[in-house]
Amino acid sequence: MTATPGSTPTIVLVGHGMVGQRFLEALAERGLTATHRVVVLCEEPRPAYDRVALTSYFSGKTPEDLSMTDMEFIATHGIELYVGDPAETVDREAKRVTARSGQVFDYDTLVLATGSFPFVPPVPNKDAEGCFVYRTIEDLLAIEEYARSKATVGAVVGGGLLGLEAAGALKGLGLTSHIVEFAPRLMPVQVDDGGGAALLRTIEEMGLSVHTGVGTQEILVDAEGAVTGMKLSDGSELATDMVVFSAGVRPRDQLARDCGLTVGERGGITVDEQCRTVADPHVFAIGECALASDGRVYGLVAPGYEQAETAAATIASDEASFTGADLSTKLKLLGVDVASFGDAHGTAEDCLDVVYSDSRAGLYKKLVIGRDGTLLGGILVGDADAYGTLKAFTGSVPPVSPESLVLPAGAGESVQLGPSALPDDAIVCSCHNVSKGAIRGAVTDHQCTTVPEVKKCTKAGTGCGSCVKVLGQLVNAELEASGVEVDKGLCGCFGQTREELYEIVHALRITTYQDLLDRHGREEARGGDGCEICKPAVGSIIASLAPTIGASGYVLDGEQASLQDTNDHFLANLQKNGSYSVVPRIPGGEIAPEKLIVIGEIARDFGLYTKITGGQRIDMFGARVEQLPLIWARLVDAGFESGHAYGKSLRTVKSCVGQTWCRYGVQDSVKMAIDLELRYRGLRSPHKLKSAVSGCQRECAEAQSKDFGVIATANGWNLYVGGNGGATPRHADLLAQDLSDAELVRLIDRFLMFYIRTADRLERTSTWLERIPGGLDHVRDVVVHDSLGICDELEQLMRAHVAHYRDEWAETINDPEKLARFVSFVNAPDTPDPVVAFVPERDQMKPDLPLLSIGMRPAADVLEGSAQR
Numbered sequence: 001m002t003a004t005p006g007s008t009p010t011i012v013l014v015g016h017g018m019v020g021q022r023f024l025e026a027l028a029e030r031g032l033t034a035t036h037r038v039v040v041l042c043e044e045p046r047p048a049y050d051r052v053a054l055t056s057y058f059s060g061k062t063p064e065d066l067s068m069t070d071m072e073f074i075a076t077h078g079i080e081l082y083v084g085d086p087a088e089t090v091d092r093e094a095k096r097v098t099a100r101s102g103q104v105f106d107y108d109t110l111v112l113a114t115g116s117f118p119f120v121p122p123v124p125n126k127d128a129e130g131c132f133v134y135r136t137i138e139d140l141l142a143i144e145e146y147a148r149s150k151a152t153v154g155a156v157v158g159g160g161l162l163g164l165e166a167a168g169a170l171k172g173l174g175l176t177s178h179i180v181e182f183a184p185r186l187m188p189v190q191v192d193d194g195g196g197a198a199l200l201r202t203i204e205e206m207g208l209s210v211h212t213g214v215g216t217q218e219i220l221v222d223a224e225g226a227v228t229g230m231k232l233s234d235g236s237e238l239a240t241d242m243v244v245f246s247a248g249v250r251p252r253d254q255l256a257r258d259c260g261l262t263v264g265e266r267g268g269i270t271v272d273e274q275c276r277t278v279a280d281p282h283v284f285a286i287g288e289c290a291l292a293s294d295g296r297v298y299g300l301v302a303p304g305y306e307q308a309e310t311a312a313a314t315i316a317s318d319e320a321s322f323t324g325a326d327l328s329t330k331l332k333l334l335g336v337d338v339a340s341f342g343d344a345h346g347t348a349e350d351c352l353d354v355v356y357s358d359s360r361a362g363l364y365k366k367l368v369i370g371r372d373g374t375l376l377g378g379i380l381v382g383d384a385d386a387y388g389t390l391k392a393f394t395g396s397v398p399p400v401s402p403e404s405l406v407l408p409a410g411a412g413e414s415v416q417l418g419p420s421a422l423p424d425d426a427i428v429c430s431c432h433n434v435s436k437g438a439i440r441g442a443v444t445d446h447q448c449t450t451v452p453e454v455k456k457c458t459k460a461g462t463g464c465g466s467c468v469k470v471l472g473q474l475v476n477a478e479l480e481a482s483g484v485e486v487d488k489g490l491c492g493c494f495g496q497t498r499e500e501l502y503e504i505v506h507a508l509r510i511t512t513y514q515d516l517l518d519r520h521g522r523e524e525a526r527g528g529d530g531c532e533i534c535k536p537a538v539g540s541i542i543a544s545l546a547p548t549i550g551a552s553g554y555v556l557d558g559e560q561a562s563l564q565d566t567n568d569h570f571l572a573n574l575q576k577n578g579s580y581s582v583v584p585r586i587p588g589g590e591i592a593p594e595k596l597i598v599i600g601e602i603a604r605d606f607g608l609y610t611k612i613t614g615g616q617r618i619d620m621f622g623a624r625v626e627q628l629p630l631i632w633a634r635l636v637d638a639g640f641e642s643g644h645a646y647g648k649s650l651r652t653v654k655s656c657v658g659q660t661w662c663r664y665g666v667q668d669s670v671k672m673a674i675d676l677e678l679r680y681r682g683l684r685s686p687h688k689l690k691s692a693v694s695g696c697q698r699e700c701a702e703a704q705s706k707d708f709g710v711i712a713t714a715n716g717w718n719l720y721v722g723g724n725g726g727a728t729p730r731h732a733d734l735l736a737q738d739l740s741d742a743e744l745v746r747l748i749d750r751f752l753m754f755y756i757r758t759a760d761r762l763e764r765t766s767t768w769l770e771r772i773p774g775g776l777d778h779v780r781d782v783v784v785h786d787s788l789g790i791c792d793e794l795e796q797l798m799r800a801h802v803a804h805y806r807d808e809w810a811e812t813i814n815d816p817e818k819l820a821r822f823v824s825f826v827n828a829p830d831t832p833d834p835v836v837a838f839v840p841e842r843d844q845m846k847p848d849l850p851l852l853s854i855g856m857r858p859a860a861d862v863l864e865g866s867a868q869r
Helices: 018-029 054-059 071-076 137-150 161-172 193-205 254-258 301-315 387-393 402-406 436-444 451-458 468-481 498-508 513-520 534-549 558-563 593-606 625-637 669-680 741-758 765-771 775-783 791-804 808-813 849-854
Strands: 010-014 037-042 080-083 087-091 096-099 104-106 109-112 116-118 131-133 153-157 176-181 209-212 216-221 227-232 237-239 242-245 249-251 283-285 329-333 336-342 352-358 363-369 375-381 427-429 580-582 609-612 618-623 650-655 689-694 708-713 716-721 733-739 837-841 844-847
Touching: 010 018, 010 104, 018 037, 018 071, 018 301, 054 137, 054 161, 087 254, 131 137, 137 161, 137 242, 153 161, 161 176, 161 242, 161 733, 193 209, 193 336, 193 352, 193 363, 193 375, 227 242, 283 301, 336 387, 352 402, 363 402, 375 387, 387 427, 387 468, 427 436, 427 468, 436 451, 436 468, 451 468, 498 513, 498 534, 498 741, 513 534, 513 558, 534 558, 534 791, 580 625, 593 609, 593 618, 593 625, 609 844, 618 625, 625 808, 650 669, 669 689, 669 708, 669 741, 708 741, 716 741, 733 741, 733 775, 741 765, 741 775, 741 791, 765 775, 775 791
Parallel strands: 010 037, 010 109, 037 080, 109 283, 131 242, 153 176, 153 242, 176 209, 650 689, 689 708
Antiparallel strands: 087 096, 096 104, 116 249, 216 227, 227 237, 329 336, 336 375, 352 363, 363 375, 580 618, 609 618, 708 716, 716 733, 837 844
């Protein structure tokens, strides 16, 4: 088949990785997709995905989560995307590309973005069963399948970025993991000996074995040809069932070689400053396959993006050039921060090193300083919080001494230099080459007031994400400098944030809303009644801290009752016709037949609609307010407790049947779900909490869509946090893995109490995790590594909650004073609400909405909310 372009000029893009996708976006931004036919030949079976975040697949991300291709974008711009159909040949004389499928495409402009391929050392048996490379999603799928079925020990050849990520992935799959690196240290390109030593110590403490200064001489195999070990260059042998090669990459330039394009001596398609090949002005090369005009092949995504933009600009007849790029990187490897920027190894003449090292803490910081005080580069291991600011200062003289920049906070003359000190031309986002001045302009000229708005306007923070923290600081600073008051107060009554109010209540043992308002509210609000924003928020804070500060934990006690949201007023969810739902707790979704019968009898006797929910509970709808105590008296008598469906608290902990019944299960997920639900029941929080426990990696309980989810492994439990379903779904992130039962509970205790302590009003864990400075890394540092030294306090707060838990409905039905509130009309307590009526549907009943809309009393054929029979 031959595709004839007609009179419309055609751009053919060969390769659809991250750089290829950025090239398409750059074409669209310049209007070229409207004037050109654009054809994309993609070799992989899926369109462009985030290869930088490839390892997150083993943390619960799906291939769909990693996708960078918006198919609506492809369709809107008329791009012809051929997946799984790579270019086979290029005829430069005829300006024609032939794909594997046999399709032929004539081109006016050809862009090669073929990327790179993994380098596999030429050792015997390198292709044996059990040998893999670590490059694509398909590679990861194959590694996962082999690790689960045929391997217990894995070895990674290569101690660079991908090698360390691969080793962490193997460990996460339950394998004993080894790293073999020919260089004398890990990550030899990014860090020096001091940084490598700090990284080595931390990684070995995680249980990985590291072998540096040795190479692989041979892969040992059994009679069937499967891997059994490795022979190393020092004569030793390493027993292993699996080998993953991650020893670097090479430019994928064979297509260019075959069609006669010039390539470098060590590979790479030779291009000029416009990314046009030196041998053919109609052919461009971008990304890892290109040998840039400065003689380098760039393996980082940020230079690739610059090359993509340069090529698109040149095709559009705009002036642009690529003469080199910043090789700075910030990484999170096996939970360890590693960053390098500028002249990290101090190759400049007469440069000096300023070093801070704490081997016990796994910290190493080095700044390279010129004789005139110019910051030339640096290396950060274990703590890279200052990376964004330091990188932006590279090439200039910082306003403070270099010694003060590497010392930890509180040590000597340490200085935490903020981004406000950066010059306007400092590059804040290297991925998209966005300067501080451009970010300021987004706020002042384009009226952006939030980080998401600035991201959309400038693309800053949408690449690797390492600049997002600095981005937020710059946005707030610019708003304040522009005279926009950034009021972080909770509402018009309080100038403090919810987090600050939590700390005030906790520290001063304040037990009432009125006391807090009168002592710490805004001047004009003191002595008043407060508002509907702060009253429920403060009520929730007091309830969550009740055992510690000496307040009543019962939400309908005294003043607390007036602070609650509508649902909490009657300990039930208000429905659209004025009736209420009744939701008893069913821990872990496990229920005995006798209790099922009780629920059925109650639903029958009170004429309630019943529904089994996605949270593995049975909801009963249609109860009038005066019926709630009668219904709950029977439920409590049968051993049920409140399910807290009405409160900002723990809802459910779903579970699959786990190893007890399922042939795939590896842990008892039902027992763990029940234990967790009973532990955290009644815990008041900024927003509702949902959880689930899956008994194996098949994930039947959907734990990765929960605020905290647990997935069983052969070695224990993996803990995921910050997930969310609903209108804005978010996959949870892996917080820790292979935990024992006790370790799992301890980390969940800490995570929940830290969230309750620091989240904003009505902020789900998913939003909180993305909003809190440092994100997941900061949360992990706090709750796993106790970086703030507050874990004992967080655990104590949770122990107090567990020890003082009381079922709200059990207390209510035994207190006549509390029962008095459950009436439709205060002045006629025995009169039911006439608008609450129902009509039959599918052997049950539903609200009579037409009656509700006209406000009439029920007709004879309408089923009134029946009294107990």
